[in-house]
Every structure is written in C-alpha cells, then in structure tokens.
Amino acid sequence: xxxxxxxxxxxxxxxxxxxxxxxxxxxxxxxxxxxxxxxxxxxxxxxxxxxxxxxxxxxxxxxxxxxxxxxxxxxxxxxxxxxxxxxxxxxxxxxxxxxxxxxxxxxxxxxxxxxxxxxxxxxxxxxxxxxxxxxxxxxxxxxxxxxxxxxxxxxxxxxxxxxxxxxxxxxxxxxxxxxxxxxxxxxxxxxxxxxxxxxxxxxxxxxxxxxxxxxxxxxxxxxxxxxxxxxxxxxxxxxxxxxxxxxxxxxxxxxxxxxxxxxxxxxxxxxxxxxxxxx
Numbered sequence: 696x697x698x699x700x701x702x703x704x705x706x707x708x709x710x711x712x713x714x715x716x717x718x719x720x721x722x723x724x725x726x727x728x729x730x731x732x733x734x735x736x737x738x739x740x741x742x743x744x745x746x747x748x749x750x751x752x753x754x755x756x757x758x759x760x761x762x763x764x765x766x767x768x769x770x771x772x773x774x775x776x777x778x779x780x781x782x783x784x785x786x787x788x789x790x791x792x793x794x795x796x797x798x799x800x801x802x803x804x805x806x807x808x809x810x811x812x813x814x815x816x817x818x819x820x821x822x823x824x825x826x827x828x829x830x831x832x833x834x835x836x837x838x839x840x841x842x843x844x845x846x847x848x849x850x851x852x853x854x855x856x857x858x859x860x861x862x863x864x865x866x867x868x869x870x871x872x873x874x875x876x877x878x879x880x881x882x883x884x885x886x887x888x889x890x891x892x893x894x895x896x897x898x899x900x901x902x903x904x905x906x907x908x909x910x911x912x913x914x915x916x917x918x919x920x921x922x923x924x925x926x927x928x929x930x931x932x933x934x935x936x937x938x939x940x941x942x943x944x945x946x947x948x949x950x951x952x953x954x955x956x957x958x959x960x961x962x963x964x965x966x967x968x969x970x971x972x973x974x
Contacts, residue, residue: 727805727923727924727925727926727927750764750768750771752851755848755851755852755853756824757821757822757823757824757826758826758829758846758848758853758931758933759821759931761775761853762801762829762831762846762853762931765853765855766799766800766801766802766803767800767803769798772796772798772799773793773796775852775853775854775855776793776796776854776855777854777855777856778791778792778793778796779791779792779793780796780855780856780857780858781856781857781858782857782858782859782860783857783858783859783860784859784860784861785860799844801831801833801844801929802929802950803950805927806949806950806951806952807924807947807948807949807950807954808929808931808947808948808950809924809928809929809930809945809946809947809948810930810931810944810945810946810948811868811871811928811930811943811944811945811946812943812944812946813937813939813940813942813943813944814940814942814944815944817933817937818944818946820933820934821931821933823933823934826848826933826934827847827848828845828846828847828848828934828935829846829847829853829931829932829933829934830843830844830845830846830931830932830936831843831844831846831929831930831931832844832866832928832929832930832931832932833927833929834863834866834872834927834928834929834930835926835927836863836872836875836876836925836926836927836928837926839862839863839864840860840861840862840863841860841861841862841863841865841866842858842859842860843858843859843860843861844858845857845858845859867936867937867938867939868930868939868943869939870939870962870967871939871943871960871967872928874888874967875928875945876925878923878967878969879923879924879925880925885916885920886913886916888966888967888968888969889911889912889913889916889968889969890961890968890969890970891912891913892910892911892912893910893911893912893916893969893970893971893972894908894910894911894970894971894972895908895909895910895911895919895971895972895973896908896971896972896973896974897972897973897974898974911972919972921956921958921972921974923947924947941961941962942959942960942961942962943959943960943961943962943967944957944958944959944960945957945958945959945960955974956972956973956974957971957972957973957974958971958972958973959971959972
C-alpha cells in the first residue's frame with residue numbers, strides 16, 4: 696500500500712515539475728530544509744486524489760500504511776479520531792470537538808520523516824502486524840517539547856484517541872534527544888561526538904548498482920557530514936514505549952524522492968557517539 700502511495704506522489708511531482716509550477720505558501724515552508732520538499736500545489740493535488748480514493752481495509756493491518764492515508768485525507772482523518780478528543784498539556788486538559796478539529800499533516804509538508812529505534816529488533820516492529828498501539832511524536836527541539844499523538848487499533852481500525860504534550864525531559868529518548876539537539880547545532884561538538892572511526896556505507900559514485908564501504912575519521916568528517924533537521928523531528932513509536940537503552944538508530948526517509956539515511960549511535964561512558972552512517 697505504501698509503495699503505491701509513494702508512486703502516486705512521485706507521479707504528481709513529475710507532472711508539476713514539467714509544468715514549471717512554483718506556487719508556495721509561506722506558512723507551509725518546512726522548518727528544516729533537509730530534503731527536496733513538495734510544492735503546495737503538489738500536496739493539494741495529492742491530498743485531493745487520496746481523499747477521493749477510499750482507503751482499503753488492508754491499510755489498517757500495519758500502522759505505516761494507515762498513517763500515510765491519515766495525514767493526507769481530511770475525511771478519513773475526521774473519521775479516525777475519537778471525539779471529543781482529549782488533549783493534555785501539563786495540568787491543563789481540554790476536549791476538542793469534531794467541528795473544532797483542524798487538518799493535521801504531520802510530516803507530509805516537509806517531504807521527509809524521521810524514526811528513532813533502540814535496536815534492529817525494535818525497528819522490525821514497523822512490519823509487525825500484531826502491533827495495536829502507536830504514537831506519532833512531534834518533537835519540538837527548540838521549545839524542548841514533545842507532542843504525542845496516541846493511536847490504538849480498535850476493532851481492526853486505527854483510531855487517534857488522545858494527544859499529550861510533555862517536556863522533552865520526560866520523553867523516553869530524553870538523553871539522546873538532548874544530545875542530538877546539540878549535535879546538529881554545534882559543529883565542534885559534532886566532531887567531538889564521533890567515534891575514532893565512523894563506518895560508512897553509501898552508493899559507489901563509479902557504479903550505480905554497487906555500494907561502497909569505508910571509514911570516516913574526525914579530520915575528514917566535514918566532507919561527509921549530512922544536513923540534519925534541527926528544529927522539528929517526527930518519530931513513530933510502534934507498540935508501547937521502551938526504555939532508552941545505550942544504542943540508537945536514527946532514520947531519515949524522504950517521502951517522494953528516495954532519500955534514506957541511517958545513523959547509528961552508541962552511548963559510551965555516558966556520552967553518545969556516532970558509530971556508523973549509511974546513505
């Protein structure tokens with residue numbers, strides 16, 4: 696289902712790039728320009744197409760298939776929220792009625808999304824059809840805030856049941872997120888946070904069908920350093936949140952442009968270090 700969804704997006708991107716469309720709205724410019732983002736007209740057309748196409752029941756099997764429909768289909772989104780929706784921030788709680796709800800696009804308008812996992816086992820939960828709970832996290836690094844959109848599969852259908860806003864310090868990944876916030880904004884600290892040798896896996900510039908492997912040292916890091924989001928991260932927790940652990944997999948995936956990057960970190964003697972980068 697998700698592959699078909701991406702194919703639709705790619706087709707729309709090609710159609711609009713050929714017509715030279717340049718329309719953008721200031722309020723939709725993404726916070727972090729990491730990936731090539733979709734034009735406003737592309738997003739609007741894509742959402743219209745998805746809205747007019749009923750979501751197949753099979754899309755409720757895995758959360759990924761559901762969420763990509765949920766963020767682009769206003770009609771579906773309203774149907775898959777338990778109203779009045781409970782929204783909590785600190786001691787304050789309010790209930791939002793259906794008529795008050797505004798379309799939530801999550802990561803769609805920025806053209807990429809990010810994921811955090813403790814290990815490969817946790818990463819495999821993305822494809823686990825037994826998962827019946829999921830949380831979409833909107834992580835506001837500069838504000839030190841995390842907004843949790845809590846979903847549950849009820850009678851076979853994914854539903855948004857609650858939204859909670861908490862401080863970053865309360866998050867299960869608080870240690871890593873605090874580190875990451877500095878890692879992406881302080882170039883000196885970034886170099887200091889590299890392992891003595893960082894494993895690197897990436898496409899071979901001389902052969903489109905092969906990958907190359909090597910090592911990056913701190914003195915050569917500048918040539919390889921990726922551009923990473925520094926204001927907002929989106930993360931999906933599949934199942935129930937787990938304790939942070941001493942390793943972290945950071946995935947950045949483009950929605951329609953094939954971009955994919957994986958960074959692997961490990962906490963050594965209380966300090967997070969980048970161990971491996973795959974592009």
